[in-house]
Amino acid sequence: MPKHELILLKNMMQPGYTGSLTDYEKTGGYQALRNTLGKIAPADVTTIVRKSGLRGRGGAGFPTGVKWGFLPKDYQGPRYLCCNADESEPGTFKDRQLMERDPHQVLEGIVLACYAIGSETAYIYIRGEMVLGSKILEQAIGEARVAGYIGKNILGTGINVDVWVHRGAGAYICGEETALLESLEGKRGLPRIKPPFPATHGLYNKPTVVNNVETLANLPHIITRGPEWFAAIGSPPKSTGTRVFCVSGHVKRPGNYEVPMGMTVRELVYEYAGGMRSDKPMKAFIPGGASAPFLTPAHLDVKLDFEHVAAAGSMLGSGGVTVMEEGTSMVWAALRLMEFFYHESCGKCSPCREGSSWLVQTMRRILAKRGRMEDLETLLDLCKNIAGRTVCAFGDAEVAPIQSTLKHWRQEYVDLINEAEAANLIRPEPVGKP
Amino acid sequence: MWSWGSVIGETRAADIRSLAACPLRTYQHQDCGRMTFLEKYKDEIADILSRYPVMRSALIPLLYVAQRDQGYVTESAMQEIAQLLRLTPPQVYETITFYTMFNLKPVGKFHIQVCKSLMCALVGSDTVIEWIKVKLGIASGESTADGLFSLSVVECLAACGTGPMMQINEDYYEQLTEGKLDRILADLRSTGTSPLKSGPFMWPEPAPSERGA
Numbered sequence: 001m002p003k004h005e006l007i008l009l010k011n012m013m014q015p016g017y018t019g020s021l022t023d024y025e026k027t028g029g030y031q032a033l034r035n036t037l038g039k040i041a042p043a044d045v046t047t048i049v050r051k052s053g054l055r056g057r058g059g060a061g062f063p064t065g066v067k068w069g070f071l072p073k074d075y076q077g078p079r080y081l082c083c084n085a086d087e088s089e090p091g092t093f094k095d096r097q098l099m100e101r102d103p104h105q106v107l108e109g110i111v112l113a114c115y116a117i118g119s120e121t122a123y124i125y126i127r128g129e130m131v132l133g134s135k136i137l138e139q140a141i142g143e144a145r146v147a148g149y150i151g152k153n154i155l156g157t158g159i160n161v162d163v164w165v166h167r168g169a170g171a172y173i174c175g176e177e178t179a180l181l182e183s184l185e186g187k188r189g190l191p192r193i194k195p196p197f198p199a200t201h202g203l204y205n206k207p208t209v210v211n212n213v214e215t216l217a218n219l220p221h222i223i224t225r226g227p228e229w230f231a232a233i234g235s236p237p238k239s240t241g242t243r244v245f246c247v248s249g250h251v252k253r254p255g256n257y258e259v260p261m262g263m264t265v266r267e268l269v270y271e272y273a274g275g276m277r278s279d280k281p282m283k284a285f286i287p288g289g290a291s292a293p294f295l296t297p298a299h300l301d302v303k304l305d306f307e308h309v310a311a312a313g314s315m316l317g318s319g320g321v322t323v324m325e326e327g328t329s330m331v332w333a334a335l336r337l338m339e340f341f342y343h344e345s346c347g348k349c350s351p352c353r354e355g356s357s358w359l360v361q362t363m364r365r366i367l368a369k370r371g372r373m374e375d376l377e378t379l380l381d382l383c384k385n386i387a388g389r390t391v392c393a394f395g396d397a398e399v400a401p402i403q404s405t406l407k408h409w410r411q412e413y414v415d416l417i418n419e420a421e422a423a424n425l426i427r428p429e430p431v432g433k434p
Numbered sequence: 435m436w437s438w439g440s441v442i443g444e445t446r447a448a449d450i451r452s453l454a455a456c457p458l459r460t461y462q463h464q465d466c467g468r469m470t471f472l473e474k475y476k477d478e479i480a481d482i483l484s485r486y487p488v489m490r491s492a493l494i495p496l497l498y499v500a501q502r503d504q505g506y507v508t509e510s511a512m513q514e515i516a517q518l519l520r521l522t523p524p525q526v527y528e529t530i531t532f533y534t535m536f537n538l539k540p541v542g543k544f545h546i547q548v549c550k551s552l553m554c555a556l557v558g559s560d561t562v563i564e565w566i567k568v569k570l571g572i573a574s575g576e577s578t579a580d581g582l583f584s585l586s587v588v589e590c591l592a593a594c595g596t597g598p599m600m601q602i603n604e605d606y607y608e609q610l611t612e613g614k615l616d617r618i619l620a621d622l623r624s625t626g627t628s629p630l631k632s633g634p635f636m637w638p639e640p641a642p643s644e645r646g647a
Contacts, residue, residue, distance in 0.1 A: 013640045078487070090551045090590035093635070100634035128535045129591050131604035136634060164485045169494050169533030172589070186493035186519075188532035204488050248553045248594035255595045255638040290552065290590075320594065322553050336552040340589045
């Protein structure tokens with residue numbers, strides 16, 4: 001049993017817990033809503049969340065209360081909340097569990113957030129492939145509507161919040177908040193240039209907040225138990241609360257583990273996930289989903305919170321920890337991720353659209369043992385010209401695997417190229433379309 | 435007065451009412467003998483339209499309805515949707531081609547999509563893809579001659595801890611082994627569904643000793 005208290009996964013660990021409304025109410029569900037609506041002023045809810053130090057769990061880690069505070073105070077007209085359930089970062093599968101096993105926890109968070117920002121409509125943008133998840137959420141919304149937690153005049157307080165499930169259709173980029181809004185408007189999911197930010201010009205050009213599933217699921221607990229309680233968990237003051245880490249790759253027990261932020265990678269991988277699957281030692285890990293640069297076992301004692309992971313040269317991102325054992329080719333691994341980014345580049349910005357294709361082709365050439373030494377410079381030069389030169393953060397994400405593997409495992413690239421030169425295969429032959 | 439609503443086409447209650455009121459006289463379909471897509475699903479479509487203040491938002495949900503009807507989105511369905519949402523056909527087409535989950539051509543009765551991204555590849559997704567190719571005799575992007583199975587190799591499906599995995603139509607199948615794959619294919623052939631599909635996701639399952647703690 002974990003040595004610490006579970007918050008988000010607590011209910012679903014109970015025997016026989018089905019995630020139905022009755023089950024959720026038995027565990028104290030919707031009490032936060034009852035105690036908040038009409039009893040605490042919306043502005044005070046925002047203050048509570050700001051005090052708790054809750055930061056976005058989707059990847060960027062922006063403080064949630066601060067984000068809410070950006071909404072124009074005097075705006076007359078509709079505002080929107082979008083729950084980002086697109087969960088498409090490779091290595092991440094926590095939102096799926098939160099939605100499919102305890103949907104009411106997420107819904108209560110959504111209604112609380114709507115109350116705080118004065119929104120009457122919330123859309124859950126769930127990734128299209130999660131058909132089961134969308135059905136479970138729709139059923140839960142139906143239950144909550146009948147019980148009076150969602151809909152018109154919630155619990156007799158005169159507050160209206162409608163929640164709709166909107167399925168995406170298989171585009172990674174729609175996890176980026178402005179692309180999500182474009183997609184929700186029925187367009188291609190191309191990120192918007194910021195500013196203006198969604199807080200002022202979001203969905204249908206109205207003030208909008210986009211929050212991740214895990215962020216919203218934390219809200220009922222923060223309201224019920226107070227911001228001080230939440231702010232004391234994890235590694236305060238900057239990374240408070242727990243985090244559901246998704247461990248995948250070459251470990252004995254992959255899966256979702258909720259731990260306080262600030263736990264070391266070593267503890268997470270060797271105690272929770274059971275260590276490496278075979279007797280091969282660890283070679284590399286990614287601490288925060290595919291967009292986060294690779295780290296080496298030298299970083300095993302890095303604390304998993306926003307600051308420490310950033311200081312180690314990577315990012316906490318969405319919390320997807322992928323572990324690779326000795327013997328895994330880092331060139332191959334970087335290429336696999338690069339192929340993902342090539343496939344998912346939305347095509348809006350030329351550096352990312354063209355650059356990802358060039359990167360894939362160059363990487364394929366190196367892996368096919370037809371590379372040349374200058375390819376390494378080409379790769380780095382390309383990366384330099386993609387990162388920071390695109391509308392959204394996708395450009396920075398897509399160069400992470402190549403830059404970090406070249407930094408830590410340059411010799412593997414060099415060995416492949418040397419082999420090519422020794423075999424006199426340096427004539428670059430076309431390796432096919434990416 | 436100028437407003438955003440006039441530019442982006444806000445859903446008007448009248449639109450929904452006229453749709454719900456059968457028959458749709460305003461819409462003329464060339465294929466007069468067949469019920470049009472909009473008529474067939476008019477209640478569901480009216481329900482979808484009522485959720486959004488701007489009609490274009492209903493585009494992706496409506497395309498899903500069209501895909502469920504035929505297994506892929508037909509050109510006539512796209513035109514009907516364009517007319518209903520007051521979009522031009524290119525606006526519908528540019529959207530549908532951006533997203534990977536819409537089929538513009540017929541696919542097999544069971545559309546197998548295997549994840550090949552790094553996390554699944556680390557635990558053997560390439561082997562799974564080879565098994566399927568050999569067992570069904572098709573390459574990625576192809577369908578079997580009997581029209582039962584189509585194979586696509588896709589990017590991450592958010593089941594990285596339980597790889598290798600695949601999605602068949604709406605269901606996830608995780609922690610695949612060769613034996614499991616054989617059973618799934620046999621089940622689908624004989625009954626059209628398989629009990630091996632994933633339920634509400636939770637991994638790892640709590641060990642019995644941890645339950646109730």
